[in-house]
Amino acid sequence: MRSTEWRTGLADFSDCLLTGLLVALAAVPVVTAPPAFTAGCRALDRSRHGIGRPLWTTFWADFRETAxxxxxxxxxxxxxxxxxxxxxxxxxxxxxxxxxxxxxxxxAAVAVVVAVRTCAVVATGEPSWRRAVVTAARETAAAPGNALLLAGAAGLSVVLVWMLPILALVVAGPLALAAVATGGPR
Incomplete structure (x- = not known):
């Protein structure tokens, strides 16, 4: 039983890194960054719940939908x-x-948290970006602890990319996971 636990953790980690790479690839035209991040959030949310494999195809389908x-x-x-x-x-x-x-x-930190959380709200079921912004702002105000965790994750992402710029290719994956994990109940 214990020998499969590390494999599950490694699979989650590889999904997170693959999602970060896919988000970076889809966000090359800067205007597509939020839909790409949203697709990453949706892919990792499905992966967390054990649905929606393979990640590659579900990511691109979600990206087209959210774009x-x-x-x-x-x-x-x-x-x-x-x-x-x-x-x-x-x-x-x-x-x-x-x-x-x-x-x-x-x-600016509050705005980043609301923007990242907006993508997570759209990823977990809200079809309207306008309503998602309002929902994200309410969630941020209602759960300041989760907002601080998400701000810390975003800040850590910036520091990691500043220290080692090549990490810009994968850092969106862990940030997307943090966004989905700190979101409110939906």
Whole structure:
């Protein structure tokens, strides 16, 4: 019995890394990043519950399905990143920069958690991206502990890619697993 436990854990780990690689491949055009991440969340959620094999084919089917509405969400995320970068530059030259910069980074962390959780909400059954954003924001406010865990996972993903850039090819898999695992009951 014990000899099969490590195989199950290794299979879960390999599914996570394969999902990260598939998400990176599907997210090459930046506008497809949220649908790709959503498909990764959906694939790992199915894998966690033992349904939907093989991962390769289910991922691409899920990606095609979520790409319909996810591109508009991606454009919104890109616009938010641009606004954040501009605000950060403006805040650097303002008198209260010591207070404003940390507040902007905290706001950015909350926005990242809501965006990642939105993808997880769409992955677990919400067909509308608009309603998924509202649901993700409610879940973030209702469960701050889970939001902190997800923010930690996102922060760790950024640090790992900063330390070793090649990890950008697989880091989306563990982040997708964290997003699905910290989501509320659906």
């Amino acid at each position: 319909r509405g996810g591109s508009l969400f991606a454009l919104g995320c890109l616009a938010a990143v641009v606004v954040f970068a501009v605000d950060l530059e403006v805040a650097a030259s303002m008198p209260g920069a010591g207070v404003l910069r940390p507040a902007l980074w905290a706001l």
